[in-house]
Amino acid sequence: MALSRRHPAAVFAVLAIALGTTGAAYAAVSASTAPKQVVKSATQVEQGKSLFLEGCSSCHGLAAQGSSDGPSLIGVGSAAVDFQVGSGRMPLAGPAVQAVSKPSQYSESEIAALAAYVASVGPGPAIPTQDMLKTDGADLALGGELFRTNCSQCHSVSGKGGALSEGRWAPNLMGADGKEMYEAMVTGPQNMPIFSDKTITVEEKQAIIRYLQELQKQESPGGAALGRLGPVTEGLFLFIVGLGALIVVAVWIGAKAK
């Protein structure tokens, strides 16, 4: 009798084991590559609260109600926290005319936790979703028009920023990303007005973002941009530098002739 070392069920056992391991491996891989979801779980709010008590409550109060050192955060929404902490403006080191943007002290998940906590104390503008930040189909010309009517008085026509009163300034927008632009519009940091979705619709915001992103892409093919202020600066530049050069040459020739 031939020695059958394989039990008829062995094939099934091997198959089952193989399927099991593939399944487990797949589950592990897909879990690690699955998009991170912004779930505002109870634990995230808890974590945000303890981060808040540690780093923010000295100025914003133990329940985000505000104090003499910082405004109330009730109703500012997750977008304001994402903007302020993401851009490194918060936590503020101490009294200042204006919070400056610097590398953030918090990780992405900590910022999300802080944002979830502040959103839990009062409803406000939420962090924009990827969908809201899509600008492929946005109207560039409309964006330019909206920018010139609503933003350029502070940020200048070129988007390079400008000085405001009392030592404050509207920052240069050439380094801002789409999310920052959206969040700045819906939360109105400091002197900036709030442009809610009723004043400027989501589509109009996308148009403005697209316009600014086009400006950011544009290099100056013709040499120095001179602040992109138009013919007056260009004329003045020629007048001073061009005429100046002619005068220098004339003086030099005169000196040589002596």
Ligand code: HEC
């Ligand atoms: C030293 C005091 C101080 C600390 C610490 C501080 N803040 Fe602030 N915060 C301020 C002041 C002052 C303002 C107003 C700033 C302005 O108008 O430029 C402000 C503004 C804000 C705003 C904007 C509110 C709005 O109306 O849009 C948010 C959001 C915010 N802080 C969140 C935080 C968070 C989160 C932390 C902790 C990580 C924090 N802050 C730590 C003083 C502080």
Ligand code: HEC
């Ligand atoms: C009244 C003046 C004013 C107007 C109008 C204004 N802004 Fe601002 N904007 C500011 C100031 C001031 C800040 C800086 C706030 C701070 O540092 O806390 C700012 C900040 C920003 C930022 C953040 C830049 C960064 O460095 O993180 C963006 C983006 C922005 N504004 C976009 C806009 C857009 C788009 C509009 C028009 C829809 C607009 N602003 C209209 C004054 C203004």
